[in-house]
Amino acid sequence: MTTRLLLLADTHVPKRARDLPAQVWSEVERADVVVHAGDWVDVRLLDAVQARARRLVAVWGNNDHGSLRERLTEVARVEVDGVRFAVVHETGPAAGRERRCAERFPGDDVLVFGHSHIPWDSTTDSGLRLLNPGSPTDRRRQPHCTYLTVAVSDGRLHDLTLHRVAR
Template structure:
């Protein structure tokens, strides 16, 4: 099973549209996970139309229309693993312990907010994955997203994809 992980798209505030490469990945993925800060409902509609399955949450920059359609936290069992998606996990310092306490029942937690890619494991808790942002790199050298392959209840290779600078 191939998962596409993304967050913080901020369309149309930070970019007019999602990158074509990302849309191609959405069509190839078995599941697309978006960890919030969509900003507009058109991006949600687009990904719902392109993805086989979409799991998303709202972020701090998402207004009432998105909050009506999306939860703050989403959970799903995929390929024998328990996944969670949330927008914000707080400061980097102490993140692993905080997430292990808040989400002790998860194998993988996908989050966003910082626009900074992150891949660690919480002791006794979930693997923590932040794909960065495909449209707003902020202080990062590249805009990014992640793919994850899951097989037989095991998270396989996590790949951080860099998008070309615009």
């Protein structure tokens, strides 16, 4: 069995966009699991994603307050087809990130994180895969708004794809 995941972070709705782009909503509806690494900003987006996603794994970010912090956790963990995922918003500066994350998440296979709005894909010496999907609504200094999709089966990741959001 293959499970399709959509990885999101830093959506910042409605501060950076009125809503998620239609392209992203289509991915939400196609995914078996939606993973969101925080900075939702408004609880209405959480409600909308929960209503449309088959399964949601999500955390709060530094711009999430009130009911978002009440409903979400700082760190979430889930196992999907034999792969152990951890999700957190902030991992600190890029320098030393791999070492810090390997120490903080020793029992996990993949860490999905956000905060920087910068896509990231690396693997630590211990084998922890670090993935940041960027942001589908606020590219900051990046050339494009982005998100990730990945398929998981038999304890492995397949077809990891960084998608540009069409404007």
